[in-house]
Amino acid sequence: MAFENLSDKLQNVFKNLRSKGRLTEADVKAALKEVKMALLEADVNFKVVKQFIKAVQERAIGQDVMNGLNPGQMVIKIVNEEMVALMGNETTEIALKPGNEITIIMMVGLQGAGKTTTTAKLAGLFKKKGRKPLLAACDIYRPAAIQQLHINGEKQGVEVFSMGDKNKPVDIAKAAVEHASKNGYNTLIIDTAGRLHVDESMMEELQELKKNIQIDQCILVVDAMTGQDAVNVSETFNEKIGIDGVILTKLDGDTRGGAALSIRSVTGRPILYVGMGEKLTDLEQFYPDRMASRILG
Ligand code: GDP
Numbered sequence: 001m002a003f004e005n006l007s008d009k010l011q012n013v014f015k016n017l018r019s020k021g022r023l024t025e026a027d028v029k030a031a032l033k034e035v036k037m038a039l040l041e042a043d044v045n046f047k048v049v050k051q052f053i054k055a056v057q058e059r060a061i062g063q064d065v066m067n068g069l070n071p072g073q074m075v076i077k078i079v080n081e082e083m084v085a086l087m088g089n090e091t092t093e094i095a096l097k098p099g100n101e102i103t104i105i106m107m108v109g110l111q112g113a114g115k116t117t118t119t120a121k122l123a124g125l126f127k128k129k130g131r132k133p134l135l136a137a138c139d140i141y142r143p144a145a146i147q148q149l150h151i152n153g154e155k156q157g158v159e160v161f162s163m164g165d166k167n168k169p170v171d172i173a174k175a176a177v178e179h180a181s182k183n184g185y186n187t188l189i190i191d192t193a194g195r196l197h198v199d200e201s202m203m204e205e206l207q208e209l210k211k212n213i214q215i216d217q218c219i220l221v222v223d224a225m226t227g228q229d230a231v232n233v234s235e236t237f238n239e240k241i242g243i244d245g246v247i248l249t250k251l252d253g254d255t256r257g258g259a260a261l262s263i264r265s266v267t268g269r270p271i272l273y274v275g276m277g278e279k280l281t282d283l284e285q286f287y288p289d290r291m292a293s294r295i296l297g
Helices: 005-021 025-041 046-060 071-086 115-128 145-156 169-182 200-211 228-240 259-266 288-296
Strands: 102-110 133-137 159-161 188-189 217-223 246-251 270-276 283-285
Touching: 005 025, 005 133, 005 283, 005 288, 025 046, 025 071, 046 071, 046 246, 046 259, 071 259, 102 115, 102 200, 102 228, 115 133, 115 145, 115 188, 115 217, 115 246, 115 270, 115 283, 133 145, 145 159, 159 169, 169 188, 200 217, 217 228, 228 259, 246 259, 259 270, 259 288
Parallel strands: 102 188, 102 217, 133 159, 133 188, 217 246, 246 270
Antiparallel strands: 270 283
């Protein structure tokens, strides 16, 4: 299960804190040192860990906390609050235009991150909300990506617009926009091509799409299992393309959790949803407070 190691370690630190009636400055510092180690081992970005520990320490080492009734509990509360803050405090919704106006969402990410699956998952969610989603298959390179989108779209009862793999993605996307507006769709989700690694041609293709299509939301899909890499990928995509939010997949796996804690702080962009499995219903809204509770146990 995700975060298992991190949770275990933090719970140990907290148990020690709770068992102490009074806390000295040295007690707090020692406990935070252990928290720091646990976060680093969980693959949380180094700079993020440093800032986090500093913020907790500044609040925890003070007369109010140390002389309070239950100082251990207070420190734990501060760790919790700062962790929620690290992940952006509030849940961020994908902004959708009202009525028949089309919201265009472009899905980007590396191959294997779960982009095509997540695209279909999102379409299902939007449909449930009463939107009229259309999927556009612009991943013309990965064999079977178009077919995979068709199969998943069908499972979700959502139409998939495709033109095979012989047209340029930007032309397919333009045609998809036209198809959406002619047929009363108000939410167009474009599945784009990923590569195994960040490369220039992928970025150029995405930049061209962004330049030619009125993209309202660019959503990056990253794989939580890749830890620090997921964070680096987020940073690069944000610099090169500009992203509005991130969907973190495979949180159901045995991930150490670093990406969930680092992405917001490093990129300034929120995590919108998390992928919790391979089924098309396994997509959950991201709640920073619930995630922190899960991590802290
Ligand atoms: P793409 O290359 O980015 O389009 O990736 P795919 O959508 O084809 O997904 C790659 C693999 O990851 C597939 O086997 C998916 O079933 C799997 N996958 C996607 N999201 C999740 C998730 O949240 N949890 C798990 N366990 N597997 C996922």
